[in-house]
Amino acid sequence: MTAPPENAATARPAGSKRKIRVLQVTPTFYPEVGGIETVIEELTAHLGHYDIESEIAHLSLANKTLQKEIHAGRCVWRVPLIGSRLIGLAPQLRKISEDFDLLHVHDPQLAAITASVMLFGRAKPAVLSTHGGYYHTSQLGLAKAIHEKILMRPALKRYGKVLASSAADYAWFKNYSTRVSLCSNGVNIERFQLPSKTLLNANRWIYWGRLSRNKRLDRVIACVAQARKAGAAVDLCICGPDFDGLQQELKRQIVDAGLTKCVELKPFLSIEALRDELASRAVFITASEHEGFGLSIVEAMAAGCLIICRDMDPLNRFVRDGENGLFLDFDGGVQDEARLARFLAMGESTVVDASKASEKRAASYSWQTAVVPFVDAYHQALD
Known part of the structure; x- marks a missing residue:
């Protein structure tokens, strides 16, 4: 297996380019607790040092109406997801994505969230964080195999950069996209x-x-x-x-x-x-x-x-x-x-x-270092 390139360390100094507005699109967020939620909170905090302003779009079946909240000083949009977490759509994503330069999508399932970005993301530049993909359990094994064979490549084409959260993700996703780079999460x-x-x-x-x-x-x-x-x-x-x-x-x-x-x-x-x-x-x-x-x-x-x-x-x-x-x-x-x-x-x-x-x-996994490849990926997606 070809070793993935290490996370880059070529931070662009704050103020080196215009401020970027990023919408972090996620299927899970506070008060739910887990890896994706923690990564988004920490990532958005550190991106601010590079003139990158983030808001969060939480797409969920639990959200019955579009709501705007403030969490830890950051704007969170609670966006209704209609259908299911795998086969569902969030039409109101179109309404809130207009004012952003870039969508950063956190979608290990590559299902309803990515479909909503494709249909309602206003063709905004977008990057994907993989977060382990969808083989963490054996559930829905046949459906996952069909998705991998038929839908994986078309889904990944929506993203200007695919940010592999680990070397294992890099090894898997590079079989389906030429835009994959290693972009490991940081830790507080x-x-x-x-x-x-x-x-x-x-x-x-x-x-x-x-x-x-x-x-x-x-x-x-x-x-x-x-x-x-x-x-x-x-x-x-x-x-x-x-x-x-x-x-x-x-x-x-x-x-x-x-x-x-x-x-x-x-x-x-x-x-x-x-x-x-x-x-x-x-x-x-x-x-x-x-x-x-x-x-x-x-x-x-x-x-x-x-x-x-x-x-x-x-x-x-x-x-x-x-x-x-x-x-x-x-x-x-x-x-x-x-x-x-x-x-x-x-x-x-x-x-x-x-x-x-x-x-x-x-x-070595401090966010002070880990944020740099995300900053570079954003600029590359927008260039």
Whole structure:
């Protein structure tokens, strides 16, 4: 596989060109919580340093009428989506897109959102962020295969630039467009840095993020059971919004496995509460089977956490087995058992070194650096 080009670092100085107005078009936004929402909030904040002004168009079935709101000082348009999130249209996008120079579309499904941009985007220049594409689950497998074969290329032709959120996205999307470039998301590492963190116990685990099926939290809980059966006093905190209605199912698994005293389910935590929780946790664990970028993993690394995850792209680009984390198959087998035993037997100084390695690797994903390729892509799309 041809390696994708690294993110460019040729920032145009603020004020070097006229102010650009960008409409960020997304299928999800606050109060929903997840990777796309976080990326849009952070990206728009940093774009302001380059004379790029953003507003947000949230296209959703939940929006019954066109509404304008202000969130964190930024204009958010709640645009009704008619139909379904896959086969649907948002005609009122035409009304609000008129005053913008560029549309930045966040549409991993390449379905209703892209169709609305094609029909109601006033032929404005547009770029697409891929956010992992649509193979993060096996659901609708036949429909996805048909879309990939018949509709992928025509959909991507609408975009002057296709911004691959990871090397895996780059490798996939370059088969369908000649306009693909690597444009990895950034992370607000400053928000998660804990310079006073001193408690580094490898038995203290955390997962935060959506409770969704592709995250395989059932295998995370099974991993805790496996570690405790081997004699390790592991405890786990799981926190985040219940995206797929899994909470009761996970609670039953915890009870059935006899883990009620060592696995805790918490709701979504504010940043302040999450920082407090992270101060007493040394390991972030995820059994996710697909990641578009791995935002929460890099956030955890910024907080000095070691990472337990699968050996897969893009996670293995910033997690190093034996350096700042551990790769597992999450199959409950003897190999995982042996790897876990070695990991949990680490001495305090080894954990400290691994924690520092996580912090160092996370620093390279700061938005101060990551925003530059987005700025360049916008100018290229408009030139």
